[in-house]
Amino acid sequence: MADIDALRKKYFVQPDDTDPPSEPLPATFSGCRVTPLIDGVGYFSDLATQIAALGNGTPSENGGQFLYIAGWWLHLMGGEVNPAPGSQGASTGPSVGLGQPFSLDGPGAPNHLIDLLKAKAAAGVDVRVLGWISFSIMSDYFILSPAIQSGAVDIRNVNVGTLASIRELRKEPALAEKACLNIIAHSAGASHTKMVLVGNGSSVIGYTGGLDLVGDRHGSQPHPRLQWHDVQAKVEGPAVQAMYDLYRGMWNEVKAREPEPFRYDDAKVYSHTPTTPLVPARVLPATPVGKHHVQSLRTIPRFNYTTFNLLPENKKISFAPDGLFEVRSAWFNAILAAERYVYIEDQGFWSLDVMIWLRAALKARDDLKVILFTGIADPNDSHYPPYAKVSLWNGLLHDLNDQQRNRVRMFSRNVVVHTKSTIVDDHWVIIGSANAFQRSLYSDIEHSVGILDEDDVLARQYRVRLWSDHLGLQTPADQQKIADIDKALNVWNSAWGTPGSGVGVPSTITTVVLPTAETVLSARDKERRDRYVDVDSRQPWGGCLP
Known part of the structure; x- marks a missing residue:
């Protein structure tokens, strides 16, 4: 057996490494079990098994179960989805043309997830879906400049798919107030978490990683050319509490704000309703289930704006008004210990x-x-x-x-x-949603887990x-x-x-041939990188250039 205390002292963030309030000591747990699920086929199969076990009892039994989803992109409907021509956020559809509704069982398979979510909610399971939308680019009330319209086409394509999914989920009465749009991100950032929580009444499993619920993610070894490769972490045991608390924080932050309208097709889709229920506080089981030690790591942006901005400003996130850069501190500490x-x-x-x-x-x-x-x-x-x-x-x-x-x-x-x-x-x-980008360290909402093993x-x-x-x-x-x-x-x-x-x-x-000399960005590329593509929310952000 390894000297886990020595490993934790060396590779985990320690109290002496912290710099509150933005870089506090991450929530740290022992007694966990983390299973890296390599590729979409492995993750989706495992998730399908957990979801299938929900909602099969009496209404009273089902009422103690929950399924919470937070995604950067929810492309549950399949195919190209289009808002009304000429409306703000108009799009020609997702950049990957996915013809069939998303199924955990594979492209084109039946048992579509959107129908499954409706059925579980109707059976009494507390199903909640939180899909990110750019409040600044997609807002129905805001007129975007041609430069932003053309530069944001990829984001608009993603957001339109999420809008279609949320609107369809709301057709199920049990989901009418529990399918929401996540509007709390930075003006030039995203809520990038790809997190699912499954509570069966006696235990809770958390999933976090790089995989959205999108049909082209069904990759598996040996991978034909152009297929998708990714990793999701399945987390069991005490560390799931921190994942639950992050989901609850995001959901209740959305709930605390005024509903925002977004144009889809010929109607307005609101981010949430005034009567959207809060996610309740829960004390999840803390029984040890394994020998893995976990630090639950978040990135929450700082909202540091200049005086005048081309895009609208967002409010500070109440549970982290100075931002949280835990992914940054954990990654930094482990690399320097290598x-x-x-x-x-x-x-x-x-x-x-x-x-x-x-x-x-x-x-x-x-x-x-x-x-x-x-x-x-x-x-x-x-x-x-x-x-x-x-x-x-x-x-x-x-x-x-x-x-x-x-x-x-x-x-x-x-x-x-x-x-x-x-x-x-x-x-x-470390496995999670955070990329080796500045925006993942400082500006997007992210979640990852840092892991050590007693054995x-x-x-x-x-x-x-x-x-x-x-x-x-x-x-x-x-x-x-x-x-x-x-x-x-x-x-x-x-x-x-x-x-x-x-x-x-x-x-x-x-x-890959590594560079042997300096690459100098053009003024345009540097502007796009610093203000839209790879933002650092610690720096004053904004300006009114087109």
């Missing part, structure tokens, strides 16, 4: 801060290896490759010597790598499964070839570790 390797799997590496921490770690440890792993661009994101080049050079590479630089490798796979996860030293893991096996087992997915190792015998970290590191670079695994990098993975 001794053997840091592996970050992400859809982009725009964060200057994360790159600065990696540079400091490389300089502090003569043998530390850094592996950055990504994929083809998420089709729902604006693609700005200069942002990553700027962060990689200015934050990470610009003053490394040859020996230090040779300890950094970056790879890209021919699938959509949407994961937001880091592994450090085969000890510490110190979870991180290694997770690494083996995750890397096996990429390296095409499908049998347990093949996966065991990379269990030893020295042999596994040698796969990524023949100068690292110990040869002898017999595993090579497949042709589906290419080496």
